[in-house]
Amino acid sequence: MRDKLEKLIAAYEELEKKMVDPAVVSDPKEYARIAKEHASQAELVEKAREYVQALDDIEAAKEMLHEADAEEKEMLQEDISANEEKLPALEDEIKVMLIPGDPNDEKDTIVEIRAGVGGDEAAIFAGDLFNMYERFASSRKWKVEVLSSSPSEAGGFKTIEFKVSGDKVYSVMKYESGVHRVQRVPKTESQGRIQTSTATVAVLPEADDIDIQINQEDLRIDTYCASGPGGQGVNTTYSAVRITHLPTNTVVQSQDQRSQIQNREVCMQMLRARLYEMELERQQAEQGAARLSQIGHGNRSEKIRTYNQPQDRVTDHRIGFNGTYNGVLLGDTLPSVIDALAAAERAEKLAQAV
Secondary structure, X not given: XXXXXXXXXXXXXXXXXXXXXXXXXXOHHHHHHHHHHHHHHHHHHHHHHHHHHHHHHHHHHHHHHOOOOHHHHHHHHHHHHHHHHHHHHHHHHHHHHXXXXXXXXXXXEEEEEEEOOOOHHHHHHHHHHHHHHHHHHHHOOOEEEEEEEEEOOOOOEEXXXXXXXXXXXHHHHHHHOEEEEEEEOOOOOOOOOOEEEEEEEEEEEOOOOOOXXXXXXXXXXXXXXXXXXXXXXXXXXXXXXXXXXXXXXXXXXXXXXXXXXXXXXXXXXXXXXXHHHHHHHHHHHHOOOOOOOOOOOOOOOOOOEEEEOOOOEEEEOOOOEXXXXXXXXXXXXXXXXXXXXXXXXXXXXXXXXX
């Protein structure tokens, strides 16, 4: 453990030297890359230094025992015991920190919510999920930008895609991918019967230009007039954009921005994110990693979380976590669910690493 930590500390100190190197400082991209790596290692290096210092203090105290009088030996022995007691906890913390993180954790995200089974109620539920994420993002001072949406006449959305920007967004939002199921009495239900509906959520790490290179000749770009719910005309200019990536037959579209140029830019953001996700899936398949589809088929039986209004309960089926219906759907206790999912993932990775 000590050798590994000393190498880690030495590498960190090399990063510190590079950050004051004029050649690096004059290159904004390289400086940003090194500064990001330096910041990501800071907490781990602090713990590593604390661990190594404790080992050094134990060794020094043991050497001093040979020449110490009775009173000094007692004090030295207390120091040795104190340092030895804190080593196991420090080691556990360091092991967790040494678990390789998801390389996408620092990225912003593009979130897609689609109404699944349940007709109008599914669309309303999709809107409720969007409102939940919007409140959750606001509490973390993240920015939410709607990229594309297809509102439902009954309320909510048939589909909505939005970008979430902020500090380590993907590291948090990635746990929301999957089928969400709601059980409640719809507002349109006169008999008071409980209905089960679903909405699917996909959380895609935003891909930079350097992540995904797209050839313009692989794109078919169509423009059309934007429209509102029920086909009602919104404008008479061809500002809406649909882009088809021909090699993969991936289609993205946007009509919510003010101009054709802005809609095209949004489409390219969504396309890069989808192609990046496809590339990640391909790589993981080649590596033999077992990876379930984020979305599934939207059937009632496929679910990661159930929101049960009559019982005032939300259950995350991956970890058996229970919360209150309003608490989670209003975004207030959603952080508790996500924290529990993150803790479960860390525990699983730690168990695999041991």
